[in-house]
Amino acid sequence: MAWKITQVIQNEILTSKKERTLVPLQRSPRPRLFESREDELESLIIAPPPAHTINLCGRDTLPIPNQIPRPPDDFKGREDEIREILSNFDKGATITGLRGMAGVGKTALALILAERLKDRFPDGNLILNLKGTTKSPLSAAEAMALVIHSYYPTDPLPENENELHGLYYSVLAGKHALLLLDNAADKEQVEPLLPPSNCAVLITSRNKFTLPGLKERDLDVLPPAEARELLLEIAPRIGSRADSLADLCGYLPLALRNAASVLAERKDVDVKDYELSLNDKKARLGLIEASFSLSYDLLRPIRKKHWCRLSVFPEDFDLNGGMAVLKMVRDASSEALSDLVKWNLIILIPPVDSEEERYRMHDLARLFAESRMGSLERDDAKQRYTKHYLKVLSDADTLYEKGGKYILSGLMLFDREWANIKEGQAWAKVMMRDITERKVKSNLMFALKMANSYPNDGANVLALRLHPQEEIRWLETALTAARLMKAPHFEGGHLGNLGMAYYHLGEVRKAIEYYDQALAISHKIGNIRGEGYALGNLGSAYADLGDMQKAIEYQDQALAISNKIGDRRGEGDALGNLGSAYAALGDTVKAIDYYDQALKVAHDIVDVSSEGNYLSSLGSIFFNLGETQKALEYYEQSLAISREIGDSLKEANALWNVGLILEKEEM
16 A cells, blocks of 8 residues: 555565565556647647746655745734743644634734744644635545645555545654644544644634644734734834724734735825725725725726736746736736735745745735626636646646656646646636536637646646546546537547546446447547557456456557557557466466566656566566566566655555565575
8 A cells, every 4th residue: 555654564574474475566557648639729829938847856855845934024923822832832732723813814823833833843844725715625635635745746545535544644654744724614624634643733714613632722913012013014104103003904914914015115105194095995895805995096007907817816826827817928927926015915925945936815815806807807817827727737747747757846846736727627617618508609619628628638647636536527527628629539538538537436347438439439530549548448447357358359459559650658558468468367478478578668668667567567477486586686676666756656565575575585
């Protein structure tokens, strides 16, 4: 199992003397994913932004997660709360909850606490936005997956939630890590995320709930002296009017920062006039909306437009994302974002672990800005957003497909932008549904292209990151889009990938139904490569059902097609799967021959992962033949590869098998 930590397995192998059995490598069929064809999807109007760049690193140099950003530079006060909470930590209380109204500064205080506590937790600090105040809070399973992939980004996850929780707990076992669970919804969301006692948790929420061991602290508005200090820190010219302005702001940190930021940036605005305007708007709109309204009213028209367009981001974003949505070049976008940061209308997130700086909106600011944007402007911003994050997804998939050190790079990009990628696909789905239901032709082709392309352009990383049930939903949307576009090439690809998703759910016969449909469409339109993919997947499915003769028939056909069109990767897959089929039939001579051929192909095309698979499979065959020294050589080569690519499951299998041989030789 992927969650058995390698060293634990190795120690168990070398010390326990119980009867053991060989762990063969179970070869899953490679997802034979269709490629997008630029001649079918012509260029869209929106030009893509510059390509993303990422630091490349292998498993051995994977850094400890350091995700929690530093606190706001202008943070003031809360010393009593800080002292009390740190004192509780000293006494062993490791679960702290900060509760309070919107804008009271829960997250800012949590960041201060994390900054002061981080040296106690050398194994990582992680932050999760649980989105508890949105219509779609993060599920516990999604949150656990994010934590697991922070430590083991290339590992697959179990599909069963109980197993996922076991993996989550095992990953954190023995680690001294700090988790910041921001914007929690309720007990049901948070309780499964409570880690082992060696870790600590900070929780922020607007809602009150109880948990075992939770030390909760309700946050009120700032005391007058601290509110005054915050105003004067940001805008010293407020001077003697600080007390009256603080009172007008309700001593609420968010409103105080908004007011002070306006007065710091607009020297032409008289403090007394600002107070009068705030008092008037507060009477009509409420405190928070009044503070944003005043900031908004004082912006130049172009900055109003920019701020409203940025409300399409559900969470944080980088400069490239801002460029795409703002429709501006890099320097102009950077200037616009900097202006809005100065006005406290967006928040700058400093770089963490050498990544680029990012930006985000307070959720209340997002709601206000969104309400000020017209429908045409919103649709344009959303379209650019959707197109941009399709490109990001494609970039991540391209890196992953390159293999080696690029696998981790692709997954890091995907994980960093996952919230935006998911929102882009969801928006494409909504656009397609709304347009087709209203029978509006405007933007229909754009919506269909986006809905069709998301699961295709990110097929490899999505197959690893998405639960099959969610992958099925994405593919069903894409299938509908392909059919509405009358694009059978894509329809066949989505049908084949739906088959893969059902295969991974264990519904092999349903997978075969989709593979058959994909095969029929590919044959009809003359897509020979698609035929090869479908035939290979059918062969793997029948092998899984135990029908090896039928599996061999399909793999032979897939091999013939791969040879005909020069598809070396397809050739290697078919050869490897034929080796597995003959091994299952007990024909070791043919099995070895096919594995040797598959190994050569994998080596030639630098498919390191498959190379490790074939080495392991050959090791299993020679072990069963009693040739333990030869088996050991293959297993050790497979072990080296699994460590190189950071695949802990294959590493664990190889260690187990090496241990079996060493143990046998000792007897």
